[in-house]
Amino acid sequence: MKNNNQFSANHIKYVKRIKKENRIVSISRFALLFFLLGIWELLAYTGIIDSFITSSPSKIFTTIIDLFINDNLLYHVGITLYETILGFLIAVAFGFIIALVMWWSSKIRRILEPYVVVLNSLPKIALGPIIIVWCGSGSKAIIFMAVLISIIVAVITMLNGFLETDENKILLLQSMGASKIQILFKLVIPGSLPTLISMLKISVGMAWIGSIMGEYLVSRAGLGYLIVYGGQVFKLDLVMASTIVLCLLATLMYASITFLEKKIIRFK
Amino acid sequence: MKKILQLKDVSLTYQTIEDEIYAIENLSFYCNEGDFLSIIGPSGCGKTTVLSLIAGLLKPTSGTVEIDQKSPDPKTGNIGYMLQKDQLFPWRTIRKNVCLPIEIKKCKNQLDYKYADELLAKYGLEKFKDKYPRQLSGGMRQRAALIRTLVSNPKILLLDEPFSALDSQTRLTVCDDVYKIIKTEQKTTVLVTHDISEAISMSDIIIVLSERPAKIKSVHTPNIYGDTPIRKRESKDFGVWFEKIWKELHT
Structure with a gap:
């Protein structure tokens, strides 16, 4: 300085x-x-x-306090966080691996392409009833929904990142006698770190959509449950309060990925 | 003089769904140890393909390519390939970029790393070794890219239009810089370029290729006075050679 x-x-x-x-x-x-x-x-x-319909900031605030003391807000937050984070991690891990396989073998990529396209265009929420029948009406179904909604986009984003690897850099490594595994670990994966970060950012948003959607459909606990329940019994204070808490949590998770990004990517 | 590189009747045919492309036809030439050989030709004539053949990345459809009487294999580390742009990995420091060929090698040796550090020190990159590529100037990055090719102590350097991404000012100085390093290290070099003056100012031998399928049109040995490319450019003979090769290329 x-x-x-x-x-x-x-x-x-x-x-x-x-x-x-x-x-x-x-x-x-x-x-x-x-x-x-x-x-x-x-x-x-x-x-x-009419604050009965619109609620008000002070009512929302007292509702949050009340929820926290009397209704175990942390329990609901915990349930939703658990479902979202688990769904997010499963989707990201499998999305990454599937994208890797599709990068590795262009044959497998070509075989899977139409399936990815169809699954991507399908509104996953339509599978709700099937998921409930298969997984029951608990956390399992909700996690499944979160995974389903986030994984396809994760695969597509990651695969595009892998495929964008500079051909000349691959040629350079080949001229040094590098094997495909070495090209993968020395070039393709480190070079796709920025894509990985944006994939994480997209997936975390998707996982929230999945878990809240899932809770709307089946749950007996969680923030999505509180919101739906509040709507059904016309307690708008509860709906608004839960939405605010949800908003804070989602922002916090997104911010932690941005923090991770700054830690990992030092060369930019 | 030892023949270090030899191509005999090399032909290469590409297959595509629509067509069969004859890229190279009956190409034969050789290169003595320590020579600086340039291949020049119209764009798209398959110059880069010739380098890929020498590097062992492509196998000829017919004919043979030999480096030191053996067919080329990238795994031996016999060749150092330098491409358009520096191709340094932005997430690696300069030292880690330079040491990339050592990491790729099966058996790593502490002496290799020592050699890399020696080269970095010898060519003034020691103080930049922990910096990332984006923190260096274009010329410095090109120098780092050259050192990366030298680290595996290759028998032949292959340069594929290594200066084409630089602006015309830096180009002359980087060209000079690279030439001096190559001469100091006494490396046999094959340069591919479409820039006539670059070829004349650096080479002992110039091979002019025809349009596709690439065949040898003519071979020149410009013996121009001057110990560096920039000096050679100042010589009277330079213009004569330029005109001669320019005419070759455009008839």
Whole structure:
């Protein structure tokens, strides 16, 4: 780091301007949030909107506290997290392996291609009844749904990453006498790390869709269950509160992958 | 002089669903130890294919390719291949990039790593060895790519238009730089290029190829005064040779 007095006045001005802009952006983000929450609360408080239907920030807040103390919020969070993370990990691991096999053998790739296309275009939720019959109406069915929804996209993303490996770099390794295994481990996999990260990001979103969808269909616990239950008994406070918690969890998981990305990819 | 590389009546035919492509026809030439040989020809004439044959990545349909009286095999580490662009792996540091051929080899040897470090030091890359490729200039990266090919101590260097991705200024200096390193290490080199002045300024022997199927049109041995490519470019003979080969290529 250089000392401040080594820079020209122009540079100091420039840095100040950028820093000021960054500050404005982050303050405005919070301001917007509080503004929206405030309007919401105000409209509900004065009775302009019916808080029975729209709920209100203060009610959501007390509902979350109440859920936490009386209704075992952590239990529901735990169930949903367990289903989502397990579904995510299974989908990512198998997606990676399937993509690897399809990279390795162009014959297998060509054989599997139409199946991947069909499974990708099929709305997986349509398989809900089949999954329930096969796996019962518990966590197993929900995890299965999460895997099913995320795995196809994981395979496609990863395979494209593998196939984009620079032909010239492969040629270079071949000229050194590298075997296919060496090409895979020295070039294809490390070169696809950025793709792996974006595959993880896509899959984590997909796994959430799968687990919540699954809970809508079958469960007796979890955040998706709370949301559906709240909707059925017309407790919008519960619906909103569970949605907010879900929103926080999903963001947290996405952020941890972004954190992982910064740890792994140092060369960029 | 020892003949280190020899091609005898080499032909290569590609198969595609629609057609059979005759890439190379009855190509014969040889190269003595320490020679700098250039292959020049119209684009798409199969120059790169010739390098792939020498590297042992392709087998000729008929005829023989011999390096030191043996048919080429990439596993021996007899050849060092340098491609268009540096092809350094962005996730590896310079040292790890340079040591790539050692990692590929079946039996790793501590001496190989020592040799790599010696080369890095000798050619001024020691202080960059823990940097990533993107932190280096184009010229430095090209030098690192050259050192990577030297690490396995190959008998022949194959250069496939190694300067074509550089801008014209850097091109001249990098060309000079690479030439000096090759001469210091006394490596036999086969360069493929479509740049006539590059071929004249670097080579002892120039082979001009015809359009596909590639056949030898003519062979030249420009003996131009000057100890580096840039000096050779300044010589009076340079223009004469340029004109001669230019005419060869365009008739």
